[in-house]
Amino acid sequence: MRCAMRWHTKHGYYIGVLARRVKPESAGSTCACPCKRRDDAYNGSFYHSVEVCFAPMSATMPPSVDARTPLEKYRQDLQRDDFQYDPDQEEAVKHLQRLYDELVNAPRQSSSAPSASDDGLKSKVAKLFGKKSAPSPFEAPPAIRGLYFWGGVGRGKTYLVDTFYETLPFADKIRTHFHRFMQRVHNELTHYKGEKNPLTLIAAKFAAEARVICLDEFFVKDITDAMILANLLEALFAQGVVLVTTSNIVPDDLYKDGLQRARFIPAIDLLKRHCEVVNVDSGIDYRLRALEQVKIFYHPWGEGADRALEESFHAIAGTAGEKDAEIDVNHRVLQPRRLHEDVVWFEFETLCDGPRSQNDYIELSREFHTVLVSNVPQMSGATEDLARRFINLVDEFYDRGVKLLLSAEVAIESLYTHGQLEFEFERTLSRLQEMQSKEYLALPHKP
Numbered sequence: 001m002r003c004a005m006r007w008h009t010k011h012g013y014y015i016g017v018l019a020r021r022v023k024p025e026s027a028g029s030t031c032a033c034p035c036k037r038r039d040d041a042y043n044g045s046f047y048h049s050v051e052v053c054f055a056p057m058s059a060t061m062p063p064s065v066d067a068r069t070p071l072e073k074y075r076q077d078l079q080r081d082d083f084q085y086d087p088d089q090e091e092a093v094k095h096l097q098r099l100y101d102e103l104v105n106a107p108r109q110s111s112s113a114p115s116a117s118d119d120g121l122k123s124k125v126a127k128l129f130g131k132k133s134a135p136s137p138f139e140a141p142p143a144i145r146g147l148y149f150w151g152g153v154g155r156g157k158t159y160l161v162d163t164f165y166e167t168l169p170f171a172d173k174i175r176t177h178f179h180r181f182m183q184r185v186h187n188e189l190t191h192y193k194g195e196k197n198p199l200t201l202i203a204a205k206f207a208a209e210a211r212v213i214c215l216d217e218f219f220v221k222d223i224t225d226a227m228i229l230a231n232l233l234e235a236l237f238a239q240g241v242v243l244v245t246t247s248n249i250v251p252d253d254l255y256k257d258g259l260q261r262a263r264f265i266p267a268i269d270l271l272k273r274h275c276e277v278v279n280v281d282s283g284i285d286y287r288l289r290a291l292e293q294v295k296i297f298y299h300p301w302g303e304g305a306d307r308a309l310e311e312s313f314h315a316i317a318g319t320a321g322e323k324d325a326e327i328d329v330n331h332r333v334l335q336p337r338r339l340h341e342d343v344v345w346f347e348f349e350t351l352c353d354g355p356r357s358q359n360d361y362i363e364l365s366r367e368f369h370t371v372l373v374s375n376v377p378q379m380s381g382a383t384e385d386l387a388r389r390f391i392n393l394v395d396e397f398y399d400r401g402v403k404l405l406l407s408a409e410v411a412i413e414s415l416y417t418h419g420q421l422e423f424e425f426e427r428t429l430s431r432l433q434e435m436q437s438k439e440y441l442a443l444p445h446k447p
Helices: 005-011 070-077 087-105 118-128 157-167 178-191 198-209 223-238 265-274 286-292 303-317 348-352 358-367 381-399 422-434
Strands: 018-020 146-150 173-177 212-216 242-247 275-279 327-329 332-334 338-340 343-347 370-376 403-408
Touching (some): 070 087, 070 157, 087 146, 087 242, 146 157, 157 173, 178 223, 223 242, 242 275, 348 370, 358 381
Parallel strands (some): 146 242, 173 212, 212 242, 343 370, 370 403
């Protein structure tokens, strides 16, 4: 295998209760690029395995990185039959191109994760020689400004961040969902419990791994996250990390009406100072258009329904997705049939036939915008455990606006017969009907 740096930053973290895992057989393997080094790095509660390459950057380029620039890739995508020209999206790509050019032409400053005592040592040395501390990110102009894309759901924001990540011609970059990013931060805080400035240490660790962090769906509703973010962003920007992120919300409205919001305002100020804020709300809902063009419920089950779901997955995700991924939900492994970012395809048995709780469905509903479930059987009093889990799954997905596509043994109205859950299942059937409507499909996902 080639150097794993890009691969592990995108896929390899064991992050909290819901994350992709590195395959065990790859742990500790030797890099095939010129460095010929290997390092079984931190193997604790939130890394399964991390492989680190020490070769020069030109030697460690993964083969999957394309040399095209964002603008070149966008123009090539315009030639596809399924890709529609959008002037607002083109303007956003020009912003990506500006940032791309600045990053490619800028010198890379080395960065490494500090020990717990680094901050204190640097402060003492500065005082000894009469040097002033480095200016705060609140004061110093950023050398390179990142990007904050905001707009309604389905406006192609994820395409923008993916295009940027894929075309960057270096490996020290991270692309992840904001929810997963914060899960890792919380796990790192547990690791650094008792340290004086844990967020500074965490930011330094991120900076050692990536000069650019791409986050999809920046959204703050938890008071704990709100209190963390100002200090974390300050530390990341002080380390020279460039942020590219997407959100459904303009920065000034983040965590609106939240508890102790005044303490979150510095995070908003930092975002606006260190990121160019770009509205991409053209009015074209690409994801809704894809959902409206596919069937939401297929029956009877069988090869035809499987092929239809496969085509639907590709239409919504824009790719065939990964076939061999693993997801950890509350420390239990799930194996989806297909996975791509916030679109996932499961067998019914995987989700409902086993030790699953409502908390599992809560995590899945927070993580995924669209879930496909194949081979839903007809349920009855003899399979009430399955039926109860399915009820919980639909309830959680409905509450968070998850888009749910199903293939089933029978029609929706016949999914449950003759059992104690008939009354409860009536609500489930009603929700399944509503979840096929254009009004529901147009609702935003609420992670």
